[in-house]
Amino acid sequence: MKEFRKFLIAQILIISVLLSVLFIVVLSGRKESIDVAKANDLVQTAKENWDDIDILKEKYGARDILIFDRFDRLKYASSDKLSDEVISPFDALKKNMVVLPVSDDDVFLGNIIFRDPAKGKYDKTIEHVLIITIIVTVIILLSYAAFFIYINRKLVKPFQRMKRYAGLIAQGRLDEPVQMERGNIFGIFSESFDTMREELQASRDRETALKIKEKELVASLSHDLKTPVTGIKLTCELLQVKAEDEYIRKKIENIDHKTEEINVLLNNLLSSALDDLNEMNVSCSEVTSDILDQLIDEHDPYRKVGSHKALGCILNIDKNRISQVIGNIISNSYKYAGTAIDISYEFYESYLKMEIRDHGKGVEPEELQLITQKFYRGKNNTKDKEGSGLGLYISRELMEKMKGELICKSDENGFVVILMIPLA
Numbered sequence: 387m388k389e390f391r392k393f394l395i396a397q398i399l400i401i402s403v404l405l406s407v408l409f410i411v412v413l414s415g416r417k418e419s420i421d422v423a424k425a426n427d428l429v430q431t432a433k434e435n436w437d438d439i440d441i442l443k444e445k446y447g448a449r450d451i452l453i454f455d456r457f458d459r460l461k462y463a464s465s466d467k468l469s470d471e472v473i474s475p476f477d478a479l480k481k482n483m484v485v486l487p488v489s490d491d492d493v494f495l496g497n498i499i500f501r502d503p504a505k506g507k508y509d510k511t512i513e514h515v516l517i518i519t520i521i522v523t524v525i526i527l528l529s530y531a532a533f534f535i536y537i538n539r540k541l542v543k544p545f546q547r548m549k550r551y552a553g554l555i556a557q558g559r560l561d562e563p564v565q566m567e568r569g570n571i572f573g574i575f576s577e578s579f580d581t582m583r584e585e586l587q588a589s590r591d592r593e594t595a596l597k598i599k600e601k602e603l604v605a606s607l608s609h610d611l612k613t614p615v616t617g618i619k620l621t622c623e624l625l626q627v628k629a630e631d632e633y634i635r636k637k638i639e640n641i642d643h644k645t646e647e648i649n650v651l652l653n654n655l656l657s658s659a660l661d662d663l664n665e666m667n668v669s670c671s672e673v674t675s676d677i678l679d680q681l682i683d684e685h686d687p688y689r690k691v692g693s694h695k696a697l698g699c700i701l702n703i704d705k706n707r708i709s710q711v712i713g714n715i716i717s718n719s720y721k722y723a724g725t726a727i728d729i730s731y732e733f734y735e736s737y738l739k740m741e742i743r744d745h746g747k748g749v750e751p752e753e754l755q756l757i758t759q760k761f762y763r764g765k766n767n768t769k770d771k772e773g774s775g776l777g778l779y780i781s782r783e784l785m786e787k788m789k790g791e792l793i794c795k796s797d798e799n800g801f802v803v804i805l806m807i808p809l810a
Contacts, residue, residue: 400526425486432488432498452478452499453488461496475499548579560587611652618645643687650717653710654776657784658760668704668787672810675699675738678712682729685713688720694729699738700810707784708807711792712742714777715803719744722764723801733809737790740805748796757794758782778803 428446432453435441439453439462446464453462454475463469472478475485475497484502488495554562560583622642629635657666675696682691719727723746730741749757749764756762761775781803782792791806 396529400522400529403522425484428500429486429488429498433490433495436488436490436495450501453496454499455496456494472499544576548576551579551583555583555586558590560590615645615649615652619649639687646687647717650713650777654714654780657710657780658776666783666787668707668784670702670704670788672700672702673705675701677701677705678708678740678807681709681712682716684709685716686727690720690725691716691727691729695731696740697731697733697738699733701738702808702810703788703790704784707788711781711784711805714781715742718777719746719801722746725800734806736809737806738809740807741802742805743800743802745800748798748801749794751796754794754796758792 428451431442431445432439442451442453442462443464449464450468451462451464452460452468452472455461458474460469472481472483478485478499482502484500486498488498551562554560563580563583619642622638622645625638626635626642629638675698678696678701679694682694716727719725719742723744725745728743730743732739732741753764757764758778758781760779762779763775778792778794785792785805789808791804793804793806795802795804
């Protein structure tokens with residue numbers, strides 16, 4: 387700000403100088419009067435020596451003089467240059483020269499012409515003032531140019547940089563440091579702004595680290611819980627074999643089904659956590675298509691799936707991951723539709739197209755693009771049903787990682803999930 391005040395003071399001084407110059411110009415406009423005595427002496431000498439006018443050279447050799455007779459013919463010229471410049475008394479008047487008549491008594495002899503010395507001084511003064519005015523004007527223009535350059539460097543550009551940095555921070559780009567210049571008024575503000583950016587970056591890093599730890603904890607717990615769940619399932623299978631009472635056998639079967647639901651939920655939680663950590667990997671290998679029939683029977687304890695037979699072919703899939711996908715789809719059908727399930731197959735380009743259909747209420751058309759998003763649950767028949775909204779999301783992610791595709795459809799006959807399983 388001190389530099390800015392100094393610059394303004396300099397501008398005021400320059401304007402004061404310009405006003406002073408203009409005042410001098412006004413004062414210089416007052417012409418001096420002609421020396422009457424010298425003018426009369428010149429006229430008298432010309433009259434007395436009219437017939438021998440060249441005598442003027444001896445007396446006034448250094449002075450510019452022209453004499454025209456009464457017929458405006460050139461009678462005398464102190465120099466050829468002057469005679470070329472002025473061709474008549476009228477022309478001399480137009481050029482602000484002094485024209486005096488020469489008479490002998492009442493007889494008009496001609497006109498004597500000479501330069502006005504005061505006019506010459508005035509012209510020189512005007513010329514000097516004009517030069518000074520031009521110089522001062524150039525100085526002022528350069529000063530204003532310097533002023534705008536100063537404003538641009540010290541105010542406009544720093545402000546634009548701060549605006550750009552604010553936009554970057556609004557976009558979440560916190561890795562670019564703020565350029566700090568202590569020579570402008572934004573210097574201290576820029577330093578504070580950069581400190582804020584660093585704090586935001588540190589806060590984001592801490593938040594990211596906490597989220598990673600949270601996902602790692604969920605993944606660890608989900609993995610650790612699978613061991614006791616597997617133990618419960620094995621115990622249920624053993625008790626079902628040994629139990630003789632039908633009532634007890636049904637209760638054990640119910641426990642086994644609930645345990646399977648817990649197992650599916652744990653698988654989804656683990657897969658979701660691994661996906662967030664970019665660790666949800668697949669390992670594809672070539673397997674025969676009859677593996678699909680085995681997986682369907684494994685995930686259909688209530689035997690709601692009708693007759694099914696996969697078309698004979700070789701698939702390029704991850705057996706465990708495709709098992710998880712099929713288990714999620716059948717589990718969702720159990721939970722939300724509770725109807726019979728139809729499965730059909732056909733070849734489509736380089737895929738085995740597997741269509742799984744239930745006969746429930748389906749979903750609204752506007753929800754078809756949403757139900758495969760993380761934690762989204764459809765509106766129909768879900769209020770009294772437990773769920774995490776991860777099943778179809780995990781299934782879609784796994785299919786895409788296996789170079790396949792999961793497509794959801796819904797019509798008046800129910801809900802359909804189409805699996806595009808890549809062929810080997």
